[in-house]
Amino acid sequence: MVYLDNAATTYPKPPSVIGRSSYAMVNYGANPGRAGHRLSMETAGAVFRARQQCADFFGAKTENVCFMLNCTAALNTAIKGILTPNSHIITSDLEHNAVLRPLHAVSKHSGITYSVAKVSEKDEETVQNFRRLIKRSTKAIVCTAASNVTGKILPYKQIAKLCNEHNLCFILDAAQGAGALPISLSDGINIICAAGHKGLYGPMGTGLMITDNKFRLQTLIEGGTGSASSDPEQPEFLPDRFESGTINTSGAIALGSGVAFVKDKGISTIYEHEWQLCHYAHTHLRQNESVILYGDFDRQNAPLFSFNIKGLTSEQAASKLSDLGFYLRGGLHCAYLAHRKLGTLNTGTVRFAPSVFTTKAEVNAFLRAVNRITG
Helix, strand or coil: CEECECCCCCCCCCHHHHHHHHHHHHHCCCCCCCCCCHHHHHHHHHHHHHHHHHHHHHCCCHHHEEEECCHHHHHHHHHHHHCCCCCEEEEECCCCHHHHHHHHHHCCCCCCEEEEECCCCCHHHHHHHHHHCCCCCEEEEEEECECCCCCEECCHHHHHHHHHHCCCEEEEECCCCECCECCCHHHCCCEEEEECCCCCCCCCCCEEEEECCCCCCCCCCCCCCCCCCCCCCCCCCCCHHHCCCCCCHHHHHHHHHHHHHHHHHCHHHHHHHHHHHHHHHHHHHCCCCCEEECCCCCCCECCCEEEEECCCCHHHHHHHHHHCCEECEEECCCCHHHHHHHCCCCCCEEEEECCCCCCHHHHHHHHHHHHHHHC
16 A cells, blocks of 8 residues: 555554554543643643644744644634724635635625635735735735645745735634644744644544634634633633634644654754655656646645646546555546636546655656556
8 A cells, every 4th residue: 555645634643642642542531621620730741742742843832832623623713803894815726615604604694705716826816916916905814735636835934924914814724734844833923723533643533723813703613612711702822712522632742752753853854854755746647648737846745746647537547556456536636716726627637645754755656557557
């Protein structure tokens, strides 16, 4: 088996993450912050240490790290929390449905509108495309750090600067960027939404919403927080405001180990390893006349890319590769806007996405499999 679907979720997980998850399930079985007994306090302490690890990694205050179910939950919380009736928000034409669908849903009521900025080859043009869409009612810009279809890295630092100039909230979808790109609140980002189970190598069912707390967000969910229980109002302070109900305790603790793994390896080292594998595969696939590649693969890309095999739908190509033991994702990758931009809504694409554990030998085997399919 050669697993090349790491943009969906990284696999395998580091032994340290697996071990920490198992340890937490056995040794931290109480509900954190819900009781004063020793086991509850020890569990809360383990969660707090994981929160600290995530905060240090993204340049945040510990209390401003909110554990979420996934990146989609984080994005919904941030997007719906920042918008008010008759307000406006801007996004890009490379967004995942985790951004598009919340925007589409809120636009059906309260006079909320959204605009889609074109991502150009030149970063300066992309920033100007965002700038032109700003109007008096604009509250925020939300965009991806890197496309989950093409790997195109958006100029998110320049977009953050633009938002700061206009006092707009900048929400970054870091699902494909966290762990591969050096993303930090110090870049001028107000809210980072990240998947715990992708580039951070944590378990599935984990995500993060990390904020500088400059912009107050309305809550999407209210309930028990273990704090201020005599008040019917949801707490104002973080992280309690956005962590109603019991969190995925063992997942959060293991996510801390995933972040530690990435920090120990080094983001630049991980990126370089994965980028070199993508560049190598992309270069060899260009020599196959039966393969269609989408976009150039250069240093403006996160370590993933999309392709198709002539005469096959993306699902058919992915199925043939699966039969040969190579696991890649074909289809639309939950990214309607990106595939509309590419012109691949009818066919989808096959996505190549290695991880820190992928080897060059595995990539060579994948290339031979593609040559076998194309004849």
